[in-house]
Structures are given as structure tokens and as C-alpha cells.
Amino acid sequence: MTNKLTQQQLALAYKNACMAELQALKPGNVHAFADGHGMTIQDFIQSAEVTAEPITRPGFSVGERVFYSVEATKNAVGQNTNLGMLLLCAPLIHTAFNLQAGQALWNQLDITLRQLTVDDAALVARAIVLANPGGLGTSDQHDVHEAPQISLLEMMCSAQDKDRISWQYANAFQDVVSFGVNLYADALLKWENVAWATTALYLGFLTNYADTHVQRKHGIEVAKSLMQEAKEIESSYWATNNPKLMQKQLLVWDTSLKARKINPGTSADLTVATLLASNLVLVT
Template structure:
């Protein structure tokens, strides 16, 4: 079926809300705020950005820029740039109504032009993400002269979100969805499939946001710590004991001002993809 705009919007909001409801060490979540941001700001950001992300009259670049502006008006800080960069093309792909969401997404990504690049560069400058720095080629502070996909390709080796653009969101469709479904299949419920999806990303790759702000050695150490935490959580059956372990890791990361924001963004994109697939394959979803 072809999902309606409201179904896509609700899938986006659900993905954002459910991610914030899960205990994700180092990030803002309902168990603990952090990094001078609150869970409420993320809930507000999801609502504020949802209309632009799903506006069928806008290009992908226009959606991202409009969503960043709406977010800034509502919460006056950058809460969701990475989420928007990932979810806007997914929303556009879902509008095609085809059952193969990834194939539709590839088509969307291949058609991204120079105008999309200009809108996205402007959105990044408006959002002012932490640790932005500069790049020798296609720096976001300049006016891009190449299509967005080419610009993302230049950053793909150092930025996990840019990498998704050039790989057709491979880490979302294989790793993220695989981790989520594996958790469900082994009987995890409530927030735990989301927690395991987040820990999959955090333990599999050095987080791009951490690397930008603190350097690659800290990002690699955070990944190694996450691998150890993941194995310990998998071995614990009691939910309260799991929460104690994750909250201790959460406090450790936040004390060091380490915010694995890219891992959280990829988790939202995974959830959004999961819900979009449900809508595309089930006529009863959100009816």
C-alpha cells in the first residue's frame, strides 16, 4: 500500500519518541537528561519537525532545512540534525508506495541534486552541531557546487550519516534492523529491542559525533566500552539489574561529556525504517 502523509508522520514521531523512551547510555533519554538538553526538548523537536520531514511538496533538502528551522524555533538548540538528515530521504522514499523501501530510497538518493546540497549545507550551518570543524573539500560553510550525494561521499569515511547516503543506508537496513529483529526474536520486549539496537551501533563503530568532539582515540575507547557493556547486558536476565548497569555507564559517559549522538540518530532511523516497512506491507497499519 501507499502510506498516507499522516501515517508517515506518525511513524516518524513514534520512532523519535520510542528512542527517547529507551535507556541509551550517554544520550538524553527519559531516565536522565544530559548535555544541557532534556527529554522534553526531544519530544517537542519530533513534533515540530514532523510536518516538514513529511511534506510531499518539498525536496529532501528543503525538508531538512525547514525541519531544522522548525526545531530551532521550538527548542532553540540542535536536538535532531542527524535524525533529519537520515529520516527525510526515508520519508520521501516511503511516499513512492513500493514494497521495497530500500530500492525506493536508492532512487531518492541518486536524484539528489546541487539544490539539495545547498539546502542541507544551510541546515547544518543553522543547526551548528557540536564539533563541526571544517573540511578541505565541500565544507558546509561554503556554497556547494556538486550534488548532495557527491558531497556526502567526501565525508563518508569520517561521518556515519554521510556514509548512509553513499551506501543506501546499509548500516540501517542490515545492522540496525538485524539487531532490532534479533532482540525481538529472542523475546526482548518494551524498550529492550531499542536498547540493543543502540548498543549495536555504539559497539560496532566509533561514533562520529564523539570523534568530532573528542577525537578518534576517545571514540574507539567508547566503542570498546560499549562492546563490554553489550555482552554484560546480554548475559543479565533481570531488567532492573540491566538498568543499573546501563545507568552507571550513562553517568560515566556524561561525566566525561561524551554524547554518542550518531548512534542515537541511527537508532531513530532504524525504528523509522521498521515502522515504514510495516505501513508499506500491512493495509491495517494505522487504519
């Protein structure tokens, strides 16, 4: 007996995660309170809309979910708004599609990752080249500009030390499963408000992990400095019973980060993936 989720259910869980992340004030990132880095919130809303179908299409492989979603994004908004997020969400959605009754999402996710193929790697490599993310150069090993000879999991494992999204593949999404989902649940319990809880989740990722998107563009020292700035903000945030009182301080920091061209994109991607995982746990 299987516990099959429909494409409509998965598309809704995905869109809800995307929209919740956009509604939360995430300093340095694009959100409902401020655009930034040459992108608008409308770009992200449109990206969520056009990718909800391909990323949840029945019968697609993980690689197809990523590639056709990146292609749809490029056609709709003309730039990369969501590559990292798609790389994280595709295996989660694929897992939910293949979940058996009574089986834990996390156990099946491990199976999904181990079953990734060379074809998945080739499609993801094409998607990365098409998206052309900031900081993408060439690599001595498993360069995305060349046809992969290894599975997507092996490709991600080889990049895990310099990219936190690749690290998720190599480590069964532990940042999402063990850290993010629990932190988000705690924040929801404390404030009973999705937007406030999402800001707390984003600050948690900023504080606990060097953002590898920032690291690629600005170097490790800037990434570490960002962690330190985030720690001070996060401490005040959790101390308040009304995060709305933190809004002005968060917006000042947001303006400062954007003036320095610091965009913690990996932390935002991990935030969306955690929201999606939390949504999927509720419906599976």
C-alpha cells in the same frame, strides 16, 4: 498502481520512532531516565512534535524536509537536538512517499539517493550551518559555508570517511538496512519489549561502529575506547532474560559518560533511523 502512504501515517511512524528512542535507556545520551549535555528530554519531545509535519510534507524534496525541520527545531528549542536524525530520516520518508506497489523500500531508497540534486545539497548545507552541530569546523572540500556545486549525494560521499551519517548516503544506508533492522528484530523477538530492544540496538551501534560525533569532539582514541566499554556492557545485556536487571549498571555508565562529556549522538541518530525504517517496513 501505487501504494500511497498518507502524511498522517508517515508522521505517526516518525513520531513513534522518535518517542521509542527517548523511552529507551541509552547511556551517554538524553533519555527518559536522565537528561544531559545541557539538553532535556522535553527538548527532544518538542523537537519530534514540531518536525513531524515538515519532514513528512507532501511534495517536499529531501533537502526541504531537512532544512524546514531544522528551522522548526531551532525556533522551538533554540538548539540542535536532531540534525543527524533528520538527515537520516528525510530520505527514508521521501522514499516511502514515492514507493510503488510491490516495490521494496530499500530498492526505492537507492533511487531516492541517486536522484538527490545540487538544490538538496544547498538546503542541507544551510540546515547544517543553522543547526551548528558540535565539532563543525571548516573544510577544504565542499565546505557547508559555501554554495555547493555538487549534488547532496556527492557531498555526502566526500564526507563519508569522517562522518557515519554521510556514510549512510554513500552506502545506501547499509548500517540501518543490513545491521540495525535485523538486530532490532532479533531483540524484539528475544524480549518482546520495544524499550529493551531499542537499548540493545543502541548498544549494537556503539559496539560495532566508532561514533563519529564522539570522534569529532574527542578524537579517535576516545571513540575506540567507548566501543570497548560498550562491548562489555552489550555482552552482559544480551546474556540476560530480564534487561531491567541491567538498569543500575547502565545508569552508572550513563553518569560516567556524561561526566566525561561523551555524547554518542551518531549512535542515537542511527537508532532513530532504524526504528523509523522498521516502522515503514511494517506499513508499506
